[in-house]
Amino acid sequence: xxxxxxxxxxxxxxxxxxxxxxxxxxxxxxxxxxxxxxxxxxxxxxxxxxxxxxxxxxxxxxxxxxxxxxxxxxxxxxxxxxxxxxxxxxxxxxxxxxxxxxxxxxxxxxxxxx
Amino acid sequence: xxxxxxxxxxxxxxxxxxxxxxxxxxxxxxxxxxxxxxxxxxxxxxxxxxxxxxxxxxxxxxxxxxxxxxxxxxxxxxxxxxxxxxxxxxxxxxxxxxxxxxxxxxxxxxxx
Numbered sequence: 001x002x003x004x005x006x007x008x009x010x011x012x013x014x015x016x017x018x019x020x021x022x023x024x025x026x027x028x029x030x031x032x033x034x035x036x037x038x039x040x041x042x043x044x045x046x047x048x049x050x051x052x053x054x055x056x057x058x059x060x061x062x063x064x065x066x067x068x069x070x071x072x073x074x075x076x077x078x079x080x081x082x083x084x085x086x087x088x089x090x091x092x093x094x095x096x097x098x099x100x101x102x103x104x105x106x107x108x109x110x111x112x113x114x
Numbered sequence: 115x116x117x118x119x120x121x122x123x124x125x126x127x128x129x130x131x132x133x134x135x136x137x138x139x140x141x142x143x144x145x146x147x148x149x150x151x152x153x154x155x156x157x158x159x160x161x162x163x164x165x166x167x168x169x170x171x172x173x174x175x176x177x178x179x180x181x182x183x184x185x186x187x188x189x190x191x192x193x194x195x196x197x198x199x200x201x202x203x204x205x206x207x208x209x210x211x212x213x214x215x216x217x218x219x220x221x222x223x224x225x226x
Contacts, residue, residue, distance in 0.1 A: 035215075044206065044217055044218075044219050044220050045155075045163065045206055045208070045217040045220075046217070047214060047215035047216065047217070050215070059213055059214075060214075061115075061213075061214035061215075062214070095162060095163075100151075100153055100165065100168055100210060101153075101165070102165050102168065102174065103165070104162040104163055104164070105162065106162055107162055
């Protein structure tokens with residue numbers, strides 16, 4: 001069974017940093033692209049970042065480019081999202097996803113507020 | 115950016131009835147590899163989104179055949195027949211052809 005478990009969320013002040021983790025199980029992690037998608041409270045879905053299966057290439061929308069960094073540790077079956085210079089508009093539930101995306105984690109809440 | 119326009123924004127349906135949701139993209143979603151990366155998701159209240167349809171018309175594992183996807187180019191449709199209580203929630207279309215990846219605004223399916 002594919003499982004994606006996100007951790008690392010919480011309350012953070014504007015301008016500070018936070019790092020999310022996603023531990024994957026139930027599949028061969030290094031065979032798949034992975035991504036992060038977020039959802040602001042009561043709003044729709046927004047793609048945040050993607051990384052190739054090797055980790056050699058990464059992709060971001062303009063809204064987070066230069067502030068967020070996606071990475072992965074294939075030996076540890078773990079995906080990361082380093083978020084710097086956080087803004088109030090980054091407040092959202094962040095989902096770890098596999099592939100298409102075909103599978104989604106349960107999500108982790110990030111609140112950016114003073 | 116590719117804009118994904120979903121209509122309607124909300125939908126009221128009777129149990130056992132059928133309905134459809136439209137998703138239109140501002141650019142063709144045909145990838146250079148020949149595939150069309152148009153997906154449909156359902157987000158039930160309090161849950162993560164779940165994949166229903168991938169690449170326009172392929173039902174994901176475990177998705178009942180009451181759900182069907184169709185379309186091409188820039189115009190796509192999700193049809194739901196014999197609506198059941200567990201079908202209620204918000205439906206999203208998504209394009210994985212162009213960067214940045216983009217979602218439709220969502221269609222809320224409610225009971226009449």
